[in-house]
Amino acid sequence: MENSDFDLDIDLTEEMLAARTSCRRFAREVMRPVGQQLDRLTAEQVIAADSPLWTVLKRYTELGFGGGADIGAADLSPAQSALLHAIVVEELAWGDSGIFITCGLNNIMPQIARGFGRPDLAEFFAQRDEIACLAVTEPGHGSDHIAFTEPGYRDPRIKPALKVRRQGDDFLxxxxxxxxxSCGTIAGSCILFGSFEDSPIGLADGAAFLIPLDLPGITRGKPLEKLGQRTLNQGEIFFSDVRVPRRFLLAEGAETYPLIWEAMIRDANLHMGPQFVGVARAAYDCALDYAKQWVQGGVPIIQHQAVKVRLFDMFRKVExxxxxxxxxxxxxxxxxxxxPFQHAVSVKVLCTQTAFEVASDALQLFGGNGLTKEYPIEKLFRDARASLIEDGENGMLGIMAASRL
Ligand SMILES: Cc1cc2nc3c(=O)[nH]c(=O)nc-3n(C[C@H](O)[C@H](O)[C@H](O)COP(=O)(O)OP(=O)(O)OC[C@H]3O[C@@H](n4cnc5c(N)ncnc54)[C@H](O)[C@@H]3O)c2cc1C
Structure with missing residues (x-):
């Protein structure tokens, strides 16, 4: 039995265990090695036509995943589906968090549209086989956009970098x-949050859309080079007199726009949980293997008490x-x-913080080797580090959650 085979959930069905096994194999045999390869490439090379990223994406869809890592199991209850989803996400992100996020964004628009009660848009996007992105952050507005639901952010001095204007029935x-x-330079469609240019309440008055990114006037920037999750494409989207027909609108106005955003960031935070449990477990697994093999003082280091205690701390944090x-x-x-929102934030903050702490402890356990590219741990450490800022900087999310206590 592998160390991570034991699962505290007592009601896992045969199908769930089978899904876990196939995801684990795919993560180990495909995602992890390709992730290590992509990590050393430039951001341009990661998304080049001949990049192995596309082979992984193809094999991922062949495994039967729908948008957002949904694996078909129609006979499961909602609780069982949620559990299976968490298991699948943890396993795949164990392989590579950046590749997993890319694959998870593939064909996700129909699911998002259905979630917001828009079967018409679900049908529209179902005909387009493409990666999607969530475009919120603007130059100069990271936390401003995450936290515009908070009273302190309703400030007319905060001006959007993407300006939305009503024009007849449509939007400009x-x-x-x-x-x-994420996936900004490669996505074919977009969940877009934009604020009205003349809003007296900062970014809180705006419109949310589900749009195809081939509308006239949309262009992209260069992919961003970054420290961690280098396998995940990142890039700007530019809008020049882009006319968005009303049929792509999800919500508009100071009443409903913040509600839609809160639902979106809440769900995104919930999804981050199992992903970064996967990264934490990956770091722990690496450290455990290493401690059993690496000899100092004439014995594998796992036989030293201080190493045992460190490994146990990592284990309990992952669990x-x-x-x-x-x-x-x-x-x-x-x-x-x-x-409630604060529970979703507690998941994101706990799991990403755990991934960071466990990866950091794991790297320490590797000694100098942990700093080299010969071993997988420095990449996991960098990937985990990025998660503390992704989908809302953890401190900022904590401030928002605290205001609801
Ligand atoms: C890997 C990754 C993937 C991402 N993917 C996406 C994506 O798909 N789509 C998207 O739109 N964005 C994405 N982001 C952007 C992300 O949401 C922002 O980076 C994040 O919201 C923080 O914004 P910022 O980087 O501009 O930092 P800033 O908002 O400038 O924050 C800088 C510092 O100031 C602090 N600060 C700011 N305001 C306050 C306050 N009121 N009180 C106390 N402290 C404060 C922050 O906590 C932080 O420490 C991604 C980021 C990363 C790292």
Whole structure:
């Protein structure tokens, strides 16, 4: 039995265990090695036509995943589906978090459209086989855009870099989204949040759309070079007199726009949980293997008490993060209206912080080897580091969650 085969959830069905096994194999045999290869390339090379990224994406879809890593199991209850989803996401992100996010964004628009009660848009995007992105952050507006639901951010001095204007029945967009948009240079469609240019309440008055990115006037920037999750493409989207027909609108106005954003960031935070449990477990698994093999003082280092204690600390952190992520995911699936915002944030912050701490401890355990590219741990450390800022900087998310206590 592998160390990570033991699962505290007592109601895993045969299908769930089989899905876990196939995801684990795919993560180990395909995602992990390709992730290590892509990590050493430039951001341009990662998305080049001959990049192995596309082979992984093709094989991922052949495994039967729908948008957002949904694996078909129609006979499961909502609670079981949520549990299976958390298991699948953890396994795949164990392989490579950046590749997993890219694959998870593939064909996700129909699911998003259905979630917002828009079967017409679900049908529209189902005909387009493409990666999507969530475009929120703007140059000069990271936390401003995450936190515009907070009263302190309703400030007319905060001016959007992407300006939305109503024009007849449609909308006119001018400006840009920041280079931080995941899959920004490769996505074919976009969940777009933009604020009205003349709003007296900062960014809180705006419009959310689901749009195809081949509308006239849309261009892209260069892919961004960054420290961690280098396998995940990041890049700007520019808008020049882009006319967006009303049929692509999800919500508009100071009443509903913040509500839609809060639902979006809440769900994104929930999804980050199992992903970074996967990264934490990957770091722990590496450290455990290494400690069993690396000899100092004439014995494998795992035989030294201080190393045992460090490994146990890592183990309990991974278990605690997984338990919390799954419990909140299941509650979210069965409770009417889902879980409160602060619970979703608690999942994101706990799991990403765990991934960072466990990866950091794992790197320490590798000694100098941990700093080299000969071993996988420095990449996991960098990937985990990025997660503390992704989908809202953890401190900022904490401030927002705290205002709801
Ligand atoms: C890997 C990755 C993927 C991402 N993917 C996407 C994506 O798909 N789409 C997208 O739109 N964006 C994405 N982002 C952007 C991300 O959401 C922002 O980076 C994040 O919201 C922080 O914004 P910022 O980087 O501009 O930092 P800033 O907002 O400039 O924050 C700088 C510092 O100031 C602090 N700060 C700011 N305001 C306050 C306050 N009121 N009180 C106390 N402290 C404060 C912050 O906590 C932070 O420490 C991604 C980021 C990363 C790293």
């Amino acid at each position: 967009l001018n400006g840009q989204k920041a280079a931080w948009v 605690a993060a997984r338990s919390h992520a799954r419990r909140v995911a299941v509650a979210n699936a069965v409770k009417p209206g889902g879980v």
